[in-house]
Amino acid sequence: MSSIITANDGRDIMPGANAPENREYNMFIGPNHPGIEGNFALKLVVEGDTIVRAKTEAGFLHRGFEKLMEERLFIQNIAIVARICVPDPDPNEENYARAIETIANIEVPRRAQFIRVLVLELSRIGSHLFTFGGHAGTIGLYTLPNWSISDRDRVLELFEELTGGRVYHIYNMPGGVRRDLPSGFKQRVLDVMSYIEERLPEYDDIFFNNKILLNRAQGIGVLPKDKALEWGATGPDLRGAGFAHDVRKDDPYEVYGELEFEVPTGEASDAYSRLMVRRREIEQSISIVRQVLDKMPEGPVWNKQPNPLKWRVPAGDAYVRTESSKGEYAYYMVSDGGIRPYRVHVRGASVTHGVHILEHMLTGARIEDASQIMFSMDACPPEVDR
Amino acid sequence: MAIDKIGSILRPFTALKHIAEKPDTIDVPRHYRPAAERYRGFHVNDMEKCIGCGTCAEICDNDAIRMVPVKGKEAGVGKTPYRPAIDYGRCCWCALCVDVCTTNSLSMTREYTHISPDTNTFFILPDEKGIHEKEFPTGWHADDTINFLDLKRVPMEALSAEERGDSFIEIIKGFSKEQARKEASRCVSCGLCTAACPAHMNIPEYIDAIWNDDLTESGRQMYKTNPLPDVCGRICTHACETACSIGVRGEPISIRWLKRYAMDQIPASQLDTLLTQNVVKQGSQSVAVVGAGPAGLAAAYYLVLMGYRVTVFEKHPKAGGMMRYGMPEYRLPYEAIDKDIDFILSLGVELKTGITVGKDLPLDAVQKDFDVVIMATGFHGGRSTRVPGTDHTMVFQAVDLLARITKGDKFPVEKEIVVIGGGNVAMDIARSLARLQKKQYGEVRLTVTCLETRDIMPADDEEIEEGTEEGIVFKPGRGPEEIIIEDGVITGLKTSRCVRVFNDQKMFAPEFDKNDIEVYKGAQIIEAIGQGPEFDVFAPFTASLEMAGRRIKVDEYFQSSQPWLFVVGDIIKGPNLITGVETGHQAALGVDYYLGKRARDEITRIDEMLGIALAFQKDQVAQLEKAPRLPELAGLLAIEKTNLGIVEALLSGRNTRIHLRQELSRVMRRRDYAYLEALARIPAGPGAVEAVAVRAKAGFHLYTDMLFLTKSKELEFAMDTLRDHYRSLAERFQTM
Numbered sequence A: 001m002s003s004i005i006t007a008n009d010g011r012d013i014m015p016g017a018n019a020p021e022n023r024e025y026n027m028f029i030g031p032n033h034p035g036i037e038g039n040f041a042l043k044l045v046v047e048g049d050t051i052v053r054a055k056t057e058a059g060f061l062h063r064g065f066e067k068l069m070e071e072r073l074f075i076q077n078i079a080i081v082a083r084i085c086v087p088d089p090d091p092n093e094e095n096y097a098r099a100i101e102t103i104a105n106i107e108v109p110r111r112a113q114f115i116r117v118l119v120l121e122l123s124r125i126g127s128h129l130f131t132f133g134g135h136a137g138t139i140g141l142y143t144l145p146n147w148s149i150s151d152r153d154r155v156l157e158l159f160e161e162l163t164g165g166r167v168y169h170i171y172n173m174p175g176g177v178r179r180d181l182p183s184g185f186k187q188r189v190l191d192v193m194s195y196i197e198e199r200l201p202e203y204d205d206i207f208f209n210n211k212i213l214l215n216r217a218q219g220i221g222v223l224p225k226d227k228a229l230e231w232g233a234t235g236p237d238l239r240g241a242g243f244a245h246d247v248r249k250d251d252p253y254e255v256y257g258e259l260e261f262e263v264p265t266g267e268a269s270d271a272y273s274r275l276m277v278r279r280r281e282i283e284q285s286i287s288i289v290r291q292v293l294d295k296m297p298e299g300p301v302w303n304k305q306p307n308p309l310k311w312r313v314p315a316g317d318a319y320v321r322t323e324s325s326k327g328e329y330a331y332y333m334v335s336d337g338g339i340r341p342y343r344v345h346v347r348g349a350s351v352t353h354g355v356h357i358l359e360h361m362l363t364g365a366r367i368e369d370a371s372q373i374m375f376s377m378d379a380c381p382p383e384v385d386r
Numbered sequence B: 001m002a003i004d005k006i007g008s009i010l011r012p013f014t015a016l017k018h019i020a021e022k023p024d025t026i027d028v029p030r031h032y033r034p035a036a037e038r039y040r041g042f043h044v045n046d047m048e049k050c051i052g053c054g055t056c057a058e059i060c061d062n063d064a065i066r067m068v069p070v071k072g073k074e075a076g077v078g079k080t081p082y083r084p085a086i087d088y089g090r091c092c093w094c095a096l097c098v099d100v101c102t103t104n105s106l107s108m109t110r111e112y113t114h115i116s117p118d119t120n121t122f123f124i125l126p127d128e129k130g131i132h133e134k135e136f137p138t139g140w141h142a143d144d145t146i147n148f149l150d151l152k153r154v155p156m157e158a159l160s161a162e163e164r165g166d167s168f169i170e171i172i173k174g175f176s177k178e179q180a181r182k183e184a185s186r187c188v189s190c191g192l193c194t195a196a197c198p199a200h201m202n203i204p205e206y207i208d209a210i211w212n213d214d215l216t217e218s219g220r221q222m223y224k225t226n227p228l229p230d231v232c233g234r235i236c237t238h239a240c241e242t243a244c245s246i247g248v249r250g251e252p253i254s255i256r257w258l259k260r261y262a263m264d265q266i267p268a269s270q271l272d273t274l275l276t277q278n279v280v281k282q283g284s285q286s287v288a289v290v291g292a293g294p295a296g297l298a299a300a301y302y303l304v305l306m307g308y309r310v311t312v313f314e315k316h317p318k319a320g321g322m323m324r325y326g327m328p329e330y331r332l333p334y335e336a337i338d339k340d341i342d343f344i345l346s347l348g349v350e351l352k353t354g355i356t357v358g359k360d361l362p363l364d365a366v367q368k369d370f371d372v373v374i375m376a377t378g379f380h381g382g383r384s385t386r387v388p389g390t391d392h393t394m395v396f397q398a399v400d401l402l403a404r405i406t407k408g409d410k411f412p413v414e415k416e417i418v419v420i421g422g423g424n425v426a427m428d429i430a431r432s433l434a435r436l437q438k439k440q441y442g443e444v445r446l447t448v449t450c451l452e453t454r455d456i457m458p459a460d461d462e463e464i465e466e467g468t469e470e471g472i473v474f475k476p477g478r479g480p481e482e483i484i485i486e487d488g489v490i491t492g493l494k495t496s497r498c499v500r501v502f503n504d505q506k507m508f509a510p511e512f513d514k515n516d517i518e519v520y521k522g523a524q525i526i527e528a529i530g531q532g533p534e535f536d537v538f539a540p541f542t543a544s545l546e547m548a549g550r551r552i553k554v555d556e557y558f559q560s561s562q563p564w565l566f567v568v569g570d571i572i573k574g575p576n577l578i579t580g581v582e583t584g585h586q587a588a589l590g591v592d593y594y595l596g597k598r599a600r601d602e603i604t605r606i607d608e609m610l611g612i613a614l615a616f617q618k619d620q621v622a623q624l625e626k627a628p629r630l631p632e633l634a635g636l637l638a639i640e641k642t643n644l645g646i647v648e649a650l651l652s653g654r655n656t657r658i659h660l661r662q663e664l665s666r667v668m669r670r671r672d673y674a675y676l677e678a679l680a681r682i683p684a685g686p687g688a689v690e691a692v693a694v695r696a697k698a699g700f701h702l703y704t705d706m707l708f709l710t711k712s713k714e715l716e717f718a719m720d721t722l723r724d725h726y727r728s729l730a731e732r733f734q735t736m
């Protein structure tokens, strides 16, 4: 298995390759590779098909957001924070706005709070659909990506209509949201929700119940329950291990406290159970969206803030967190009373899941599972790099 | 969860049922649909609506907007010739620029894509048609429910009509700190006000300082161009507010009241902390200023700072001119005047009051004793209607009575009075007399009549409204016929209806309907129809002074045809206080220039610097016109011609020079531009490209240096553009 043999003449082309000290070799996945979540790389040391050590390589997407934020007016950061995480940008906008609101004691109109929840749940649905596509791709199931990516597009279309942007919404503003719902929008959201709801059983047929997936994902990428806690997993990765921890329930923000929804959990803590948690979360999100549209009061959507060019946030600090599709997502913001944030620290879920935990999980796994395990943790490379 | 069919191998084949479905995608480019109604596509700009304030460039988080001069767009009140150009290599389509736009001229289209191998096409100057020069449905646009700007003023508190009554107490109460900072926070620092202010005050800078609660800095900014800020903060005619970009959609910033607030907080004892330059030790050269009004005082202030011995001659017992002897106390309390003037005098200006030049002291005597004389005698001769009866002793000139009120002279105030005139001077005398009537008789019986109908009355609306509250009756649109005198006593004013004031050429040519007669009762008539200069003071030089129409001919520094004589204030320009201040400031610089003591003074340096840039650009064009037509150089000539236009525009722009002058003091480093003298000639043969590269490098240094000299936005844009051009040119030829 570990000797390197040429096709037919039996000649040893790499003398010494079979010596015990030469049995390991390095293998790279990424930074550009269909089996990778973005510009990110895995540097694997393998022996045969088994990974003996794994090292993640980040930094390809480093844009220095935390530092950039210190150089920009409070208003200007609204345009850049979304870019920290491409597939699920809205928790960034949410945190940024909520951090300022907490420090400056700004009230957000009720209607805006409902709209924010709507946006966050739509973003979660879109992000999960995106992940399904990636996950399926890693094990060679190529129908689902076509479906889920184009279904995600319907969500993006809703975003386009509501916020003016498909991917980066730049919509959440300290004090509320930037525009009210367009007319007829509620119905179109409900239509898309029904559509996706109808699609889920079809997803089950071709993917979640697919024998190939079951064989490939069950028992793979197991995150031991004690380690899940010890290493700081959150979100679906933690819930897949059986812990019903969810910021929306445990530390509700906006109007989550008034909404009814379940926190799906898994048992096995393997790639499959994390995937299934996400799948069931879509159902919960659809239900939340429906409740939000139903209960949303009329009224203003924004509390006027000062002229953005002369806008100071009083001195103070705030730690705010949001349940993103990737896990717990937090901002720690410090203001010194100036026109720019003094410091914004982004605590994303992806460094934990996609760097530290992933390195542990890959150790001992097989090469062909590496991509799948990575996707099952659903980290977001741009957010790792920031 | 209904996942009950786990394990069936055939399950995935259920997907085949979709095989015959119509795909949900769009067949681009054969089919096309616009993006959503609020899509943030490409910028469009209503070029007419846009005033070029640059607020979009200010908020842009990616520095994607650059304000560029646009041919055919003129600078004007509340307008610049600049329009935003967008760099789509930087833009992130956040539309913050659209939401902050002061005029709502910017919006975005519902286009998704722009595809081109030519990167230049990603840098556009959006107009109504946008990037693809096609009418596209509008996408993201301003929304009144979400307004970034604060369009409403912080209201100013004032005394009520009852509180005012018979008192001369100041009506306007002034801002509190919170109110002032709130009002200051509305400003977007666009600088349109600076351009409109006759003295080009650093308005955004002092407003910003108020917002930062740094009032010393605020005062410092004011004193750079105006040594009468306490007064100005109360009675300035505030041309700045007319130009304010926030005024396009909302109420302009209360610039005047903000100035007053800041100055009110700075006690007289701390004024010297506001000096932006050290007072230069006095030299031997001396300047006489005739007239201690705003223009003369401003000239004295800037001259004394520059080290000249300044003596001000004033005929009245106190300095101040029309500030003190014209404007009534309820608008401008004497403390404010004293504070400003005392500070100017404290710097070493000598004031000689009670001397009327031309009477007590002839002008040629003054000329003998001083190197330069600045005339600032103002308008003190009140004009008469010359209708029958105006020679009666109970007919008064408004300016005379106002001066007597200031001096505390006794004069008769009748129970019924008629004031002729519809301007602010008429309001000042009418409202002053109304107060005196109220005091004396307990009631106001005063009629104001003027040629203009109410809609075109030159007085400020507030003046008319407040006057009405105080009991004054207005009879606009009437012309005086005669003063009715019975038994030697005036009983009233006979008027006819004024049909129109101006003729078709917009010249003053009133016409009357003599059949429509009204008589207004009164025993005292006040004429307030305007003031004019008294030229006798110029004797014995009157004949030798060149005239331009009815005014004395002066150059841009207000120097007359007699080089030792400068003329400032109302008699040359205005009439209003801030124009007087500006003429005084300019004359001070002109005097300094003339006396030649400060050989390389700031003015010459700017002129020289822009001159260097002009010579450089002209040479560039000339050389390129002669240069061989190499493909590498193609297109360069057109760009250089545009650049030449930019420099020419800067050089002819008075505002830019004023800005530059203000900011020059920040430049400590002396720069020389020797590198320009070593410019390569572009040879006809080989070596042409290298020569262009050498020139590009020189141009880059020139504009980098010049950028150092300014913090003014319009200059920065221009210099930056030019510098970038030369940088990229030099980089193209790889010799930087």
Ligand SMILES: Cc1cc2nc3c(=O)[nH]c(=O)nc-3n(C[C@H](O)[C@H](O)[C@H](O)COP(=O)(O)OP(=O)(O)OC[C@H]3O[C@@H](n4cnc5c(N)ncnc54)[C@H](O)[C@@H]3O)c2cc1C
Pocket (backbone or CB within 6 Å): B235, B236, B237, B290, B291, B292, B293, B294, B295, B296, B313, B314, B315, B316, B319, B320, B321, B322, B323, B326, B327, B355, B356, B357, B358, B376, B377, B378, B379, B380, B399, B402, B424, B425, B428, B537, B568, B569, B570, B571, B574, B575, B576, B577, B578, B580
């Ligand atoms: C009633 C009134 C109200 C006004 N209100 C406003 C207002 O609200 N806002 C505004 O911006 N402008 C206002 N103006 C206009 C403003 O006052 C003048 O434009 C400004 O004062 C002009 O300044 P100046 O220095 O040229 O002349 P002045 O202020 O007229 O000063 C000239 C000085 O020269 C002195 N003088 C004249 N002849 C001689 C001589 N031979 N020898 C020595 N001294 C001499 C005079 O005594 C006087 O002190 C008002 C004017 C009047 C009459």
Ligand code: SF4
Pocket (backbone or CB within 6 Å): A079, B056, B059, B060, B061, B062, B063, B064, B065, B086, B090, B091, B092, B093, B094, B095, B096, B097, B098
């Ligand atoms: S859309 Fe945003 S990034 Fe683009 S020019 Fe406007 S402010 Fe700048």
Ligand code: SF4
Pocket (backbone or CB within 6 Å): B186, B187, B188, B189, B190, B191, B192, B193, B194, B203, B204, B207, B243, B244, B245, B246, B253, B255
């Ligand atoms: S006061 Fe008005 S015109 Fe002046 S800088 Fe501020 S917003 Fe612009």
